[in-house]
Amino acid sequence: MALRRPALLLLLPLLGCRLLAVELTSSNTKPVVQEFQSVELSCIIKSTVTPDPRIEWKKIRDGETSYVFFDNKMQGDFATRAEILSRTSLVIKNTTRMDTATYRCEVAAPSDTKTIDEINIQLTVQVKPVTPRCTVPKAVPVGKTASLHCHENEGYPKSTYSWYRNSEPLSPDAKSNAKFHNSSYSLNPTTGTLVFHAVHKGDTGRYSCIATNDAGFAKCEEQEMEVYDLNIGGIIGGVLVVVAVLVLITLGICCAYRRGYFANSKENGESYKTPAKPDGVNYIRTDDEVTNDLHLTSLCFREEEGGQSSTRVFFFFLGPIDFLRANTTEKQGFRTGRKQKGKG
DSSP states (O other), X not given: OTTHHHHHHHHHHHHXXXXXXXXXXXSOSSOEEETTSOEEEOOEEEEOOOSSOEEEEEEEETTEEEEEEETTEEOGGGGGTEEEETTTXXXXXXXXXXXXEEEEEEEEOTTSSSOEEEEEEEEEXXXXXXXXXXEOOSEEETTSOEEEEEEOSOOBSOOXXXXXXXXXXXXXXXXXXXXXXXXXXXXXXXTTEEEESSOOGGGOEEEEEEEXXXXXXXXXOOEEEEEEXXXXXXXXXXXXXXXXXHHHHHHHHHHHHHTTTTOOHHHHTOSOOOOOOOTTOOOOOOHHHHHHHTSEEEEEEEEEETTEEEEEEEEEEOOHHHHHHHHHHHHHHHHHHHHHHHHO
């Protein structure tokens, strides 16, 4: 007994310091709540000798710190939806996704040996996913690649995705399910992408996607994907039909030329006739005539050989050099005619 007394005397100052130090604790340092519900952030004074310690709550989100409770009153938007419970705990009503953050409870006790203590509470507000946006191709030829997409960005924590065909879930590994053993697809539950590397007729069906997180799930409507055979014979037949139509059009144009439907308008006498050039006048061609000579021209000539009449169609482009040659020939012929008349 005599040996224990000195030891007790040495421990008394330490025990006294502990009793005089403010100390905090919490019943739950990582509360989780659904969006729009209420939550209590527990902050309990375990020991203090200060009758009225100062209480403060701070919110830390994305590296920024703001006051929630300061100078005995709520701050900011918490003024209408938060309150202090049991002297130090914080109750937040109608929580939103923006309330997800770290909250710090600080207590200052001037009468204690350790005057300040604090505790951090990590609040997570879970948000149910909204209806995901699903993209499914309507028709894909056999053997081609098909990509199906499913995504939503409202849920918290982030959603994972699962695909269904005809209301049956698709396994992330196609080979692990006998029903989809013949399918060659890959499914990414994180991104919601379903890729068929080479579709076959058995992949035809109604596809839907479900987005899921800890708060709930949401499903998009079913969409039909059809896998069809690529008709090579039909494509070749279509090309042949187009070629045949072009040949018939060409033959029709040639027949029209043979029968004189595209004959020069001078032959039928319906168009305006250019007045004859008077002798002794150097005729100058107009701009319109020059322009007409420079365009692509098609003429139909009639020839008679051995008492038989035949029609030939010529397509040619009369360029500037040809025009100069034709004009020179015309002028030479005109001058020669004048000389012959003078001699006569």
